[in-house]
Amino acid sequence: MANKIVARKEKRLIELAEWNVLKQMQQLINKKGINIADLYKIEPQRMQAMTHELENMYADFSKNSVTLEIMEALNNLARAAEVEKWRDLMYSGAKINFTENRAVLHVALRNVDYINNKFVPKSSILVDGKNVMPEVAAVLNHMAEFTDRVRSGQWLGATGKPIKAIVNIGIGGSDLGPRMITKTLKAYGKDGLAMHFVSNIDGTDITEVLKQVDPETTLFIIESKTFTTEETMTNAKTAKDWFLKRFNQEDIARHFVAASTAKELVEKFGIDPQNMFPFWDWVGGRYSAPSAIGLPVMLSIGKDNYADFLKGYNVMDEHFKTAPIEKNIPMQMALIGLWYNNFMGFQSYAVLPYDQYSELFPSYLQQLDMESNGKYVNRFGEAVNYATGPVLWGAAGTNGQHSFYQLLHQSADKIIPADFIGYLRSLNPVGDHHVKLMANFLAQPEALMNGLSSEELVKSGCPANLVPHRTFKGNRPSNTIVFDKLTPKTLGMQIALYEHKVFTQGIIWQINSLDQYGVELGKKLAGKIRDQIKAGQAGEHDPSTTALMNRLLGVNK
Numbered sequence: 001m002a003n004k005i006v007a008r009k010e011k012r013l014i015e016l017a018e019w020n021v022l023k024q025m026q027q028l029i030n031k032k033g034i035n036i037a038d039l040y041k042i043e044p045q046r047m048q049a050m051t052h053e054l055e056n057m058y059a060d061f062s063k064n065s066v067t068l069e070i071m072e073a074l075n076n077l078a079r080a081a082e083v084e085k086w087r088d089l090m091y092s093g094a095k096i097n098f099t100e101n102r103a104v105l106h107v108a109l110r111n112v113d114y115i116n117n118k119f120v121p122k123s124s125i126l127v128d129g130k131n132v133m134p135e136v137a138a139v140l141n142h143m144a145e146f147t148d149r150v151r152s153g154q155w156l157g158a159t160g161k162p163i164k165a166i167v168n169i170g171i172g173g174s175d176l177g178p179r180m181i182t183k184t185l186k187a188y189g190k191d192g193l194a195m196h197f198v199s200n201i202d203g204t205d206i207t208e209v210l211k212q213v214d215p216e217t218t219l220f221i222i223e224s225k226t227f228t229t230e231e232t233m234t235n236a237k238t239a240k241d242w243f244l245k246r247f248n249q250e251d252i253a254r255h256f257v258a259a260s261t262a263k264e265l266v267e268k269f270g271i272d273p274q275n276m277f278p279f280w281d282w283v284g285g286r287y288s289a290p291s292a293i294g295l296p297v298m299l300s301i302g303k304d305n306y307a308d309f310l311k312g313y314n315v316m317d318e319h320f321k322t323a324p325i326e327k328n329i330p331m332q333m334a335l336i337g338l339w340y341n342n343f344m345g346f347q348s349y350a351v352l353p354y355d356q357y358s359e360l361f362p363s364y365l366q367q368l369d370m371e372s373n374g375k376y377v378n379r380f381g382e383a384v385n386y387a388t389g390p391v392l393w394g395a396a397g398t399n400g401q402h403s404f405y406q407l408l409h410q411s412a413d414k415i416i417p418a419d420f421i422g423y424l425r426s427l428n429p430v431g432d433h434h435v436k437l438m439a440n441f442l443a444q445p446e447a448l449m450n451g452l453s454s455e456e457l458v459k460s461g462c463p464a465n466l467v468p469h470r471t472f473k474g475n476r477p478s479n480t481i482v483f484d485k486l487t488p489k490t491l492g493m494q495i496a497l498y499e500h501k502v503f504t505q506g507i508i509w510q511i512n513s514l515d516q517y518g519v520e521l522g523k524k525l526a527g528k529i530r531d532q533i534k535a536g537q538a539g540e541h542d543p544s545t546t547a548l549m550n551r552l553l554g555v556n557k
């Protein structure tokens, strides 16, 4: 459905003069090559131009295969692609999710102050002429009141006992965000309140969690924007059946709550509407962590920490909204990524947090980036003929160093830009662990960039036959992002940084980063196959699927 926003005459991305300037630069570089380490000498202002600070965050983008001239051309491309206009449209509540005709307002969820223990709107944001901020603040205050009751032990289960375990049931955006954030902020979590997350339709997931909890002291949160997602509804039903083996229907209200946009379906499930925490269609699933979907996070870290978490998001939102392109950290990150993706042909990038709490951050970002930008149709309804969303992967450092870093350093053909994320101060200062962790955090990007030449190896006495094996070509790019300490606030900043980066790239690629039609075909086919398996019929499929169906039907007989 095309709306007014895309009906204007606009140039296609590759028709922009700025795109073609970059193409020429790429051709030149293909001939001449570019050595990152040399750029510091050639460009005395490089450190100043390519490092950025925001509160206690320091982002060093200097170790990248981009000259300052290329950076300038990329900034010009962002201007020509009207990134600022689209950003402003997003903040204004315009319906920039044009295929679903929806506003895109995850920024409204954190447009709040926290004054005297209450969430209050910072400013108005209108959707269809209605200010959405009073409702945003009201839901946050409802969550806070509920959180206080559960954490203080005032909220009692059906037998009068306080809650000791939370089981969050959701998937995708209704799981990855709350799961990752709760885990990353574990140091701020409440002792005696166990946090569990169930997402997979594989019965193993819920079975293993239910083994660990007691129905008398467990609170289930059913999280689903649509309240129709098969995995979530199947797990929710299994949880309810398990609960009803010990308790009655009227006890459900004390043990089941929901975060959703679908009030009627929540009520139909048996959840008291008083215990439903709503959000709105202008919050995309993968952007929903700071909405009511954040309820498990608030239960774990408490409302004050949660307010700090939202503050962190808001700091980055304000920066993204106001900083000029050249100084705009998410935009600069997006442009460097775009240079690699579209001009250098680097198809994937790694996110490497040097922090054990953050080990789920890469998998959280996979949905954010790949569900947003893994698309081939532009806003004019045409297939594009350039690369769009990259493959994102990663793991916590230093663990990854002992598995896939070999390829990062010495692959014959693959260059994988990496984001290194670290914290100056440790939340668990044990002996010299943190010094060693941070030594690795600094050493890896340095090694990736500088490599090790055969001359140096020979000089150091390396046996001649091993010299080629031990040589590192270097010249592998990376970003380094450092915060003072991992806190709810810095995590909020960190997530918003990537949200806005992904948004910027989607705008330049002229795709809709806000829908996800690509997940639907598989879901639809699974529904058909499920019914066929239940009916004991193989149905009509290709030969490969038919053979597999027959094996499955044999087992299910």
Ligand code: F6P
Binding pocket: 171, 172, 173, 174, 223, 224, 225, 226, 227, 228, 229, 232, 285, 286, 371, 516, 519
């Ligand atoms: O399958 C993709 C998806 O629609 C995601 O975009 C979403 O986050 C997830 O499923 C869960 O959806 P819901 O919150 O409606 O259960």
